[in-house]
Amino acid sequence: MILKTSNLSEYKILVTGASGFLGRQLVKTLLANRASVVGIDCNPPPSSYDKAIENESFRFVLGNFQDKVDEALSQFISLKKKKGAVFHMAGIAHTEECGKNPIRAFESNVLLTVQVLEFCIKNKINRFVFPSTGLVYGDQGGRPSREQNPSIAQNIYSATKLSAESIIQGYANSFGLNCIIARLSNVYDSDVHPATVVGTILKQVKNGGKIAVRSLAPIRDFIYIDDVIEGFIRLFVSIDKAGCYIVNLSTGIGSSVQELAETACKAASIPIDRIQSKEELESLKSMLVLDNSLLVKLTGWRPRYNLSEGLRLILKDLV
Structure with a gap:
């Protein structure tokens, strides 16, 4: 579902990673909220862009940012819009893929x-939005993670995100940029990565067979993509002063x-009864839930979909 929650008619927005998991939904939602958008990605636009491509407020650049920055x-x-912003969605967002290379x-x-921040500086674009990860908190011992909790690079993926966060803050x-980092x-x-x-x-649900996972014990904070995209936009319209703002974007529910x-x-x-797990891994109980009270305080908004509602929306199209 494409949500129309804000009037972004004054903005032109560059979206990197525009064909990716987050980017493709973000582009459609920004356009629905009257922003003009330039999307850039090394992969062609997905079929879901058919209507977006026809929108006169949308441009797409195919190629790597480094090679296509001038275009x-x-x-x-x-x-022709007064205000500019960048939503930097490009990057590798899978832990195992980062670990392998x-x-x-x-x-x-x-x-x-x-490189994208340099693009902002050179072209006087002072608004920047970046997706980070709650994995930077590690396991907080059964407590929801808050923004002021210590962060730790437990793997290559979280190390890259923490490094990027530090650079953005700098x-x-x-x-004097306005930078929003959403963990x-x-x-x-x-379209979630099949290895998650x-x-x-x-x-496995789509195939109709057994539901086999490594462990049933870990507790996570699952958030539907439409809520993430709306959260990005709510943060963007709610925080416009210079500085770097780190905010958990989550349901807060484990x-x-x-x-x-x-x-x-x-x-x-x-x-x-089709659900199975590898019993020897049941000891791998861990918890990663993100406290979203700062998000609520800054935006007055909470995620719309609980886990059951989000999965029903997905599965009605898959099965």
């Missing part, structure tokens, strides 16, 4: 962030993998 700038300038991960998640403080909990949609726990379960699997089965009318 992106030209398209950005061509949009750390150099590529740092190039995609850190170096590219520097640019915000040095150049996301576990985002899900029908949600992706694994959705694929659900175990077992609850996730059972909810998916119920949504698809599949018996829950």
Whole structure:
């Protein structure tokens, strides 16, 4: 569902990673809220862009940001709007993929962030939005993680995000930018990465067989993609002063993998006795839930969809 919640008619917005998991939904929602948009991605626009491409307020640049920066700038300038902003969605967002190729991960998640920030400085764009991850908190021992909690790089992916966060803070403080860093909990949609726990379960539900996962014990904070996109926009319209603002974007509600699997089965009318796990891994109980009280305080908004509602929306199209 594309939400119309804000009037962004004064803005032209560059979206990097515009064909990606977050970017594709963000582009459509920004256009629905009357922003003009330049999307850039090394992958072609998805089929869901059919209507967006026809929108005279939308431009798409195919290629890497480093190679196509001049074309992106030209398209950005061509949009006659008073205010400019960048939503930097490009990068590698999967833990295992980053771990397999750390150099590529740092190039995609850190170096590219520097290059996009430089683009902002050179072209006097003072608003910047960036998705980080709740994984930077690690396991907080059964308590929801708050923004002031210590952060730790437990793997290459979280290390790249923490590095990017630090760089963004430096640019915000040095150049007077307005930078918003949204630390996301576990985002899900029908296009979620197949190697994630949600992706694994959705694929198995679609196939109609057993629901087999590594462990049913971990507790996570699952948030539907439409809520994430609306959260980005709510933060963007609520915070416009110079500085760097780090905010958890989450439901604040923990659900175990077992609850996730059972909810998916119920949504698809599949018996829950098909759910299995590797018993030797049941000791891997961990909790990663993000406190969203700062998000609520800053925006007055809470996520719309609970886990059952979000999964039903996805599964009605998959099964």
